[in-house]
Amino acid sequence: MAHDPGTPTVPPREDAARPLPVVASETAVGRRDLERDERLALHENVTGKGVNPIVYWVVRAFFQPFFHIYFRMTRIGREHVPTSGPVIFAANHRSFLDPFILGAMSRRPLYFVAKKELFRKPLQRWFLNSLGAFPIDRGNADGDAMSTAKAILERGDCVVIFPEGTRVRPGGLGTPKRGVGRLALETGAPVVPVAVHGTTHIRTRWKIRPHKVIVRAGRPLRFPHVEQPTGELAKNVTDRIWPCVELQWNSLGGHVTETGIGVDPELLRPELAPAIGVRALAAGSGDHDHQEARSAGS
Template sequence: MSQSDLVELKEQQYKDPRAKADFDRFHERTRTREPDFIYEVVRILMSLIGWIFFRVSNTHPERVPAVGPVILAPNHFSFLDHFFLGVALRRKVHFMAKSQLFKPPMSFVYTHGGVFPVRRGFADEEAFTTATTVLGRGDVMAMYAEGGRSRTGEPAKKAKRGIGRLALLSGAPIVPVAIIGSSHVRNWKRGQFPKVRVYYGEPFAYERVEAPTRDQEQAAADAIFAEVRALYDAATRTGSAPS
């Protein structure tokens, strides 16, 4: 499918008008409790959808360390990328999602499934505190280097510095991930279900920095996203990522 075949995304509200306090309970739960049975139920349902409709394939998921803190850094096209990313992993993956999604009844599913909110357009320190807490106890965090979904059918040109900040604050290994095909997932309304391929790159890490500067954060984010782009470009050019 070409880019012209993309179903257009609706305009989104970037800033959530709700107050910080409205989200404190979601952060508290993620910081103090692991994802529960809801995660497993959603994993099973979404895995079936992924395999049946989108024929999801995964290459080198074994590169994700089996224990200890890990940051997964995928490109981002679709709201289903969270699920495509975790289908092949035995470990439970925590996600940072825009606060607008946290409304009943789905807020219950999100918070019990390891998802916590980030207030876009604000200096949301709570989101980073939660993310570093998750990594500090040895769990897996997924964070999109682009900060949000690309609307062009191609990865964004530049990374947001948030993932660089998280990498430097935590010192956790980073696994770049390329998700191919999910830009056309929204075409399901036309009865079109593209094949989705997920490639996991080699992990790497930065030395922990207690108080990184904005320039350090951006430099780390750019380097991380360069690895994601290299993986994505190789996979789209040859049909397989570097071994």
């Protein structure tokens, strides 16, 4: 139909051509909410159901002899690991196998945090969650992960914390974050300092190479129960925990860090210091082999 030149042309409304940002916004928010919903479901699994007993014990039955044979794993200080009640394992982190190796230090299941990126693939997500892993959003204050760890400890189970926050490259240990101190204060759970030595170079791409692995645990550290600790207090407690991990690490021949060996003498009190090798390290004694042999009967 021809246009009537006498009919005035009505300009389009200014808002008619505007995009509808609400659609894009809802889509983006939906993706974020779905991701968080999935993470919360994983948290609920470990706080409610716990580990999948079939998957956990089958995997443990395979890995423990594998570690002993393939990695010639030595465990030192198992007598310091409580057999009941809540326990926080504070350990250094060099390999993706560290949580599984630490599991050999306790006869009870160990729950542990893992970066959320590891839970993207459905099968891997199910497998890790069945073994007691729950996701953490690294780089952000992840209250969900902290709440889950507290819930696990409050029911009397064990949680593994890697205070460095991520795997550390070869060399000395990394700088710890204060979350482990906060968790220890808010729950009152004892903290077992643990060093895992020998896992740095066991993986080359997809190949796992045989390498001697030693795990060493010290005497549990106990701190008062504080419901709402300040950040400074949490940092101070972390600064007491981490040198005990370093003492274990250094005694196994690990690279001596700047904060290692020369720790505050206050940290060497019996109730705060690990039971194994402290005197030898503090005095600079070379009797390391004797200390190791005496403790290896655990």
